[in-house]
Amino acid sequence: MLSIAARWPSPPRNPRPQIAPSSPSPALIYFPSSSSRSSALFLRLLLTRSARRPRTHLRLIAPSSSRVTDYPVMDDTDKGEGEKKLYTRLRLWQFNDKYILEPIEGFSDSYLSISRFDGSISLTDELPKCSTTLSPNVRTIFGVIGMLKLVVGAYLLVVTERECVGSYLGHPIYKVTGMQILPCNHSLNSSSAEQKKMEAEFSVLLNAAEGTSGLYFSYDVNLTLCLQRLHELGNESKAVPLWRQAEPRFLWNSYMLEALIDNKLDSYMLPVIQGSFHNFQAAVGQKIVDVTLIARRCTRRTGTRMWRRGADTEGYVANFVETEQMLQINGFTASFVQVRGSMPFMWEQIVDLTYKPKFEIVRPEEASRVAERHFLDLSKKYGSVVAVDLVNKHGGEGRLSERFANVMQPIQNEDIRYIHFDFHRICGHIHFERLSILYSQIEDYLNKHGYFLLNDKGEKVTSQTGIVRTNCIDCLDRTNVTQSMIGRKMLELQLKRLGLFGPDDTISAYPFFDSSFKNLWANHGDDVSIQYSGTPALKGDFVRHGKRTVHGILKDGWNALARYYLNNFVDGTKQDAIDLLQGHYIVSLSRDVSSPIKEGALETYASFRLAFVLVLSGLMFALMSLRQAHNDVLHLFLSLVWAGLSLGIAAFVRANGRVFTNRPRLFKSRH
Helix, strand or coil, rough: CCCHHHCCCCCCCCCCCCCCCCCCEEEEEEHHHHHHHHHHHHHHHHHHHCCCCCEEEEEEEEECCEEEEEEECCCCCCCCCCCCCCCEEEEEEEEECCEEEEEECCCCEEEEECCCCCCCCCEECCCCCCCCCCCCCCCCCCCEEEECCCCCEEEEEEEEEEEEEECCCCCEEEEEEEEEEEEECCHHHHHHHHHHHHHHHHHHHHHHHCCCCCEEHHHHHCCCHCCCCCCCCCCCHHCCCCCHHHHHHHHHCCCHHHHHCCCCCCCCCEEEEEEEEEEEEEECEEEEEEEEEEEEEEECCCCCEEEEECCCCCCEEEEEEEEEEEEEEEEEEEEEEEECCCCCCHHHCCCCCCCCCCCCCCCCCHHHHHHHHHHHHHHHCCCEEEECCCCCCCCHHHHHHHHHHHHHHCCCCEEEEECCCCHHHHCCCCCHHHHHHHHHHHHHHHHHCCEEEECCCCCEEEEECEEEEECCCCCCCHHHHHHHHHHHHHHHHHHHHHCCCCCCCCHHHHHHHHHHHHHHHHHHHHHHHHHHEEEEEEEHHHHHHCCCCCHHHHHHHHHHHHHHHHHHHHHHHHHHHHHHHHCCCCCCCCCCCCCCCCCCCHHHHHCHHHEEEEEEEEHHHHHHHHHEEEEECCHHHHHHHHHHHHHHHHHHHHCCHHHHHCCCCCCCCCC
């Protein structure tokens, strides 16, 4: 209990009671009779402030009456209207020696202070007094993503811009459109030259991380869990801070929140997922159908396309994405979940300047154990699993597909199935309607394990007891086409069950609905592809328009070239930034006595740009000399020399292709 008492010798212009803790008793607040309007206003503020205090009663005593009225005050466990567990808007004060975060909405009796010297965190009761010599920069931010500690300093990540992209279960969902990294590294001034050099190298990676795409959050609902798992948790979970409710696999800023968790700053900790969020509404007869598609990327083996392939020794796979398709109509809500992920054994495809580097299976003797671990984990989380493999049966892909089929043989049972579907051989590049062949193979499975459905009273009608796990090589293009087909079929089944569709109705019969659904999945595929490969998905024209187009084929060619460039010359640095943010590489002074970004003699001087310029220059001089060869034999000799030099440099670069690419320098794969 908290006692609140206030006394004034004479009525001030704007009376403010003084609040101080005392013995456990009802709180007494006295207002002078001349301040009725001010006292009413203050009472509202005090009630708001008391919402963050233990339950007590405010006792209001009028000066002209002895009547006492009790007003209940909510504590943090109450769910009163307007209560916010997370601060939705914060005022950032940037002083020379500290950052201070002031909650704007509601009323807080403390502010979060972060030292710019070493990143130490504390709560303070008041703001420093501003003057002509102490004039801080002030701006509004929309959440704290977390804090990252490097060699000497620390770095605070905050949301500076957001965009509302829709709602999930009635709560607004925001996309991070602006993120800023605030350095807390003044201690660098007294650090050694080696530490300053290392800090600068890591800071470059943080600057690259500011452009991370596909980050989403909510202040009110747990985005890391699908609807079925949220329902299973029940109302009891609502009393728990959002970050505690989160599924660790899909909490993008899990590692960066640790510093705030240690300081018990629940109201400041904003859970963020990486993935995709899209929805639309369409009319079916007189009813409005609301469809939402959410992608949640797993952080366990996250990274870029060529630098994160296959699985690690614990069974976590690259580009693992949980996709939830939700339908809301007439108070009913249906949810269907699919997953995608790289083939679950250890393999890699290291870039070496060739267009399609060869596939290499790593530690093949452990393939069965890793795959078994992966599928046991899936079964534990989702129930039954059917693995749909879309990889080719020939060439390098064929070797991987054969390995996948072999490791699945001892694992398969009534709850784990494996189906191979040679996408390119059956569908080619234009006949994607032949995916109906695949659907006929899994239709019985889908009907048996179904989807999650809530009635208009919020009661569970059916549960989803199994998932489809789809993969191709990248788990992007063929996978997205296949998942969109499955999602369409399941949505039609749901609409038939809810009475909006007849037995023979399809989404295609409603042009706007059909177009919106195709765009939904095409945008979803582009988002997931950009986060893994750096470009939109290939074959997106079929998902978006239902057929292959000349424009789509040309766009795919351009995106394929862009992927080649990014894979070879950009993604290594991007991978380092991801590993740093996710805690896959943890900076430690005791371990990092020297820079981890060390290079060999050849790597120090190897530059593809320089080699490219030398090759072009040699060819140009060879042509110039060749034009003069009919007048002077020496020019013929020089043209041969220049041409030989160009070819020699090109051959050297080709033979040492891996050295001339942009490779990760920090986290080394465990295989």
